[in-house]
Amino acid sequence: METIQTQIVVVGGGPGGYAAAFYAADRGKQVILVEMDQRLGGVCLNRGCIPSKAYLQATKMIEEARESERRGVVFAPPQVHLEKLRAWKEAILARLAQGILALAQRRNVQVLWGRGYFEDARTLRVETNEGQKFVKFEQAIIAVGSKAAVPKVFDLGNPRIMTSTEALEMPEVPGDLLIIGGGYNGMELGTVYSLLGSQVVLVEALDTVLGGADKDLIRPVVKAAEKKFKEIRTKSKVLDMATAGKKIKAVIQTGGETREELYDRVLVAVGRVPNGENLGLENTRVQRDERGYIKVNEHQQTDEPGIYAIGDIAGGILLAHKASKEARVAVDVILGEPSAFENIIIPAVVFTDPELAWCGLTEAEAQAKDIKIEVSKFPWSASGRAMTFDRPEGMTKLVIEPETERILGVGIVGHGAGELIAEGVVAVEMGATVRDLAECVHPHPTLSETIMECAELFYGHATHAYARRRAAEAH
Amino acid sequence: MLQIEGVCFMDIKLPKLGEGADSGTVVGILVKEGDRVKKGQTLIELENEKAVAPIPSPAEGVVGRLRVKEGDRVSVGQVILELVSEGQGVPPKPAPAEPAAPAPAARVAERPVAPSPAPLPIAEEEPEAVAADENVPPAASPTIRRLARELGIDLRRIRGSEPGGRIVMADLKLYIQRLERMAAQARATAPATPAARAAAPSVDFSQWGPVVKKPMSALRKTISQRMAENWSTIPHVHQFDEIDITALEELRKAHGPAYEKQGARLTLTSFALVAVVRALKKHPIFNASLDEAEGAIVLKEYFNIGLAVDTEAGLIVPVVRHVDKKSMLELSRDVAEMALKARERKVALEELKGGTFTISNQGGIGGGAFTPVINKPEVAILGLGRSVLKPVVHEGKVQARLMMPVCIGYDHRLIDGGAAARFTVDLARAFASITEADVKL
Numbered sequence: 025m026e027t028i029q030t031q032i033v034v035v036g037g038g039p040g041g042y043a044a045a046f047y048a049a050d051r052g053k054q055v056i057l058v059e060m061d062q063r064l065g066g067v068c069l070n071r072g073c074i075p076s077k078a079y080l081q082a083t084k085m086i087e088e089a090r091e092s093e094r095r096g097v098v099f100a101p102p103q104v105h106l107e108k109l110r111a112w113k114e115a116i117l118a119r120l121a122q123g124i125l126a127l128a129q130r131r132n133v134q135v136l137w138g139r140g141y142f143e144d145a146r147t148l149r150v151e152t153n154e155g156q157k158f159v160k161f162e163q164a165i166i167a168v169g170s171k172a173a174v175p176k177v178f179d180l181g182n183p184r185i186m187t188s189t190e191a192l193e194m195p196e197v198p199g200d201l202l203i204i205g206g207g208y209n210g211m212e213l214g215t216v217y218s219l220l221g222s223q224v225v226l227v228e229a230l231d232t233v234l235g236g237a238d239k240d241l242i243r244p245v246v247k248a249a250e251k252k253f254k255e256i257r258t259k260s261k262v263l264d265m266a267t268a269g270k271k272i273k274a275v276i277q278t279g280g281e282t283r284e285e286l287y288d289r290v291l292v293a294v295g296r297v298p299n300g301e302n303l304g305l306e307n308t309r310v311q312r313d314e315r316g317y318i319k320v321n322e323h324q325q326t327d328e329p330g331i332y333a334i335g336d337i338a339g340g341i342l343l344a345h346k347a348s349k350e351a352r353v354a355v356d357v358i359l360g361e362p363s364a365f366e367n368i369i370i371p372a373v374v375f376t377d378p379e380l381a382w383c384g385l386t387e388a389e390a391q392a393k394d395i396k397i398e399v400s401k402f403p404w405s406a407s408g409r410a411m412t413f414d415r416p417e418g419m420t421k422l423v424i425e426p427e428t429e430r431i432l433g434v435g436i437v438g439h440g441a442g443e444l445i446a447e448g449v450v451a452v453e454m455g456a457t458v459r460d461l462a463e464c465v466h467p468h469p470t471l472s473e474t475i476m477e478c479a480e481l482f483y484g485h486a487t488h489a490y491a492r493r494r495a496a497e498a499h
Numbered sequence: 500m501l502q503i504e505g506v507c508f509m510d511i512k513l514p515k516l517g518e519g520a521d522s523g524t525v526v527g528i529l530v531k532e533g534d535r536v537k538k539g540q541t542l543i544e545l546e547n548e549k550a551v552a553p554i555p556s557p558a559e560g561v562v563g564r565l566r567v568k569e570g571d572r573v574s575v576g577q578v579i580l581e582l583v584s585e586g587q588g589v590p591p592k593p594a595p596a597e598p599a600a601p602a603p604a605a606r607v608a609e610r611p612v613a614p615s616p617a618p619l620p621i622a623e624e625e626p627e628a629v630a631a632d633e634n635v636p637p638a639a640s641p642t643i644r645r646l647a648r649e650l651g652i653d654l655r656r657i658r659g660s661e662p663g664g665r666i667v668m669a670d671l672k673l674y675i676q677r678l679e680r681m682a683a684q685a686r687a688t689a690p691a692t693p694a695a696r697a698a699a700p701s702v703d704f705s706q707w708g709p710v711v712k713k714p715m716s717a718l719r720k721t722i723s724q725r726m727a728e729n730w731s732t733i734p735h736v737h738q739f740d741e742i743d744i745t746a747l748e749e750l751r752k753a754h755g756p757a758y759e760k761q762g763a764r765l766t767l768t769s770f771a772l773v774a775v776v777r778a779l780k781k782h783p784i785f786n787a788s789l790d791e792a793e794g795a796i797v798l799k800e801y802f803n804i805g806l807a808v809d810t811e812a813g814l815i816v817p818v819v820r821h822v823d824k825k826s827m828l829e830l831s832r833d834v835a836e837m838a839l840k841a842r843e844r845k846v847a848l849e850e851l852k853g854g855t856f857t858i859s860n861q862g863g864i865g866g867g868a869f870t871p872v873i874n875k876p877e878v879a880i881l882g883l884g885r886s887v888l889k890p891v892v893h894e895g896k897v898q899a900r901l902m903m904p905v906c907i908g909y910d911h912r913l914i915d916g917g918a919a920a921r922f923t924v925d926l927a928r929a930f931a932s933i934t935e936a937d938v939k940l
Contacts, residue, residue: 362648367636395634396566396578427576430638430663455638457663
């Protein structure tokens with residue numbers, strides 16, 4: 025039995041955990057990073073953000089090549105070599121994970137490979153290949169993340185029923201694919217598989233996919249997905265599934281009507297659950313809420329002094345960049361700085377085609393919270409750059425505080441929205457006004473101009489759009 | 500404002516309340532959604548400093564959505580409710596009472612670059628920003644927010660100078676400088692006490708028996724703050740005396756009915772107003788203020804007398820203006836009107852300001868002499884107790900005379916003991932100098 029002393033132990037090596045470990049090391053702390061997987065990077069790198077983006081990029085070419093024909097550039101029909109595609113994806117992940125490990129070594133962050141278990145509030149037991157190790161720590165940061173949720177009724181032990189993890193392994197391209205859940209996961213993977221040739225049926229319980237975003241921003245995404253997918257079935261539920269030979273029989277209810285359908289594979293994308301079990305939290309004073317997320321305050325502190333939680337396990341928005349920000353807050357607090365996760369804008373991006381991104385206050389949220397706002401929308405059909413991309417279906421939208429004209433939120437749907445939203449984040453975080461955005465010169469011809477023109481439109485004088493209502497009001 | 504087919508939708512915003520007042524707490528909402536209201540009808544009641552101000556509707560219409568609830572703190576320019584006015588009778592351009600807010604049309608063309616919110620009056624102890632919405636955090640960059648957190652400063656207290664109310668480094672610096680100035684002033688006036696007194700720690704009284712805990716009203720907080728400030732920064736001295744008001748009481752009884760016919764009540768307070776002004780004219784230092792910043796004495800050539808009114812909610816001190824220029828009848832009317840307004844909490848903020856001396860008459864309640872606290876920036880105050888019949892040597896004989904206990908509280912920085920004694924003697928004489936000619940209608 026080996027006992028190791030350290031100042032800080034970080035449990036979980038995802039984008040929250042490694043960010044915390046590195047930042048703490050950079051600030052002069054002695055840090056041990058515990059990872060139970062074979063590789064650092066967590067779900068984001070190994071089973072989430074990065075592999076899905078690799079597939080989305082690769083398969084996007086299939087559609088682009090097809091659409092290119094009407095622009096006079098004709099390609100032969102694409103051939104997909106799954107093995108090669110998987111290998112390319114795998115190479116990206118390996119390289120990134122190797123990079124993270126190298127960064128850990130350069131910072132003298134010791135990585136312990138194995139599962140961590142809290143023996144008490146100052147001791148973490150780690151089950152490594154070389155046996156048990158006991159880490160005595162001053163502070164611990166729990167960053168163990170979340171996993172795809174599989175409701176019991178779907179858990180048949182049949183590999184044809186997949187979560188995003190298996191879907192990203194891409195064992196095959198199924199003929200008929202049922203996707204349960206219209207969140208960003210279902211929509212992104214639906215895009216990938218439909219472009220690879222699967223007949224995708226997506227079932228969503230609510231009245232719209234991508235709930236949480238404003239409806240006007242969702243619309244172009246749904247329209248494009250409806251072209252690719254066989255069907256998007258909202259207000260519908262999968263009641264039951266059963267193995268039927270080489271297929272899966274699904275019982276799907278829409279309204280009062282119930283039908284049985286056969287699918288080659290099923291992707292369950294109904295959300296995520298925290299990895300809070302088997303951590304030994306009961307040996308500490310760390311508390312979890314009814315859904316299993318660790319309770320923290322704005323300083324990322326749990327109910328056990330000295331133990332912090334960040335990222336998915338701490339609940340809230342389950343996004344990598346939120347975890348990384350919380351990592352900084354937790355380490356700052358450990359260092360005695362008055363840091364807090366308060367009023368921090370976490371942008372959300374859905375990497376469908378077109379992309380959907382938003383940050384700060386949405387129109388729907390303003391309505392729900394009774395915050396008075398004004399909205400300015402700029403349609404991309406008025407953007408020259410959008411036309412040259414052959415993608416005029418986008419929209420840029422500003423959510424504005426009417427008295428001060430301050431930007432409270434930005435929403436973008438369209439090609440490259442995920443990149444464009446960063447300007448929105450800066451605007452909201454800096455407390456910028458509509459005029460600030462209108463008066464910053466944006467390069468022409470770019471999609472970023474839509475942000476400036478959307479701001480100009482608020483005053484009724486955008487160059488490339490005519491605002492009837494406001495112009496009339498002015499006189 | 501939006502107009503659709505003759506129907507006007509107006510946002511009713513909190514109008515300017517008066518100098519130095521830019522926010523208040525909603526203590527009453529007198530209308531409901533769907534109510535039809537007339538122009539001038541009170542929509543909500545707002546508690547601010549020492550008054551409850553009724554906020555009238557600027558137009559006729561139907562109340563749409565209410566945007567505030569009781570207990571909300573609202574600022575000038577903030578929307579209180581939405582008003583829908585229909586059809587004829589509505590002027591094409593109703594002018595809502597919202598001078599502070601920019602009209603939507605103004606936004607379109609040349610709008611001044613900096614809307615530059617008015618600087619806060621220095622007299623305000625705690626600078627408070629115009630929080631647009633509780634749900635919206637203050638506009639400031641992450642750098643400023645981090646710095647504020649490190650310094651323990653609540654950005655909601657700072658008014659940003661940039662468009663959109665954004666708080667920048669210069670605003671933060673100004674705010675800190677101001678806090679320092681305020682702390683220095685506090686040190687200068689009361690070197691022994693710390694600049695800002697920390698709140699006493701909470702005690703769990705329920706451990707000894709059942710208790711009822713209720714929040715302090717805005718008025719109570721103001722009173723508490725003012726009293727602590729006045730008591731701890733002014734070196735008070737109190738001078739006692741008794742004044743023979745037997746003759747005055749006879750005058751009051753004789754002329755009271757005539758006053759009542761005129762709809763007024765002749766009370767001792769009216770006599771006190773007249774007597775005080777006569778004494779103040781002889782002793783202008785009692786009608787003065789101390790300008791601490793300039794090291795000057797400001798002698799006021801007008802006589803506005805504050806009257807301490809005991810109300811259910813707490814002490815309110817409305818001011819009777821130009822007492823020297825008013826007849827006994829006018830004063831009697833003023834006193835009655837102020838007392839009524841104070842009790843109904845309808846005193847306008849303006850009516851609480853500009854006093855030069857205060858009278859606190861507890862005669863109607865009971866008790867003997869007491870030591871009133873000076874109402875800053877005034878330098879003296881007169882407390883009147885309940886008069887009682889006492890055996891007194893009067894014109895060489897022991898007689899039962901109606902004697903009123905009085906107490907002059909004065910600021911010893913400006914007023915010496917000798918001056919106070921002389922003032923007290925002259926005040927007694929001034930009471931005695933009121934004759935039938937002053938009272939007769």
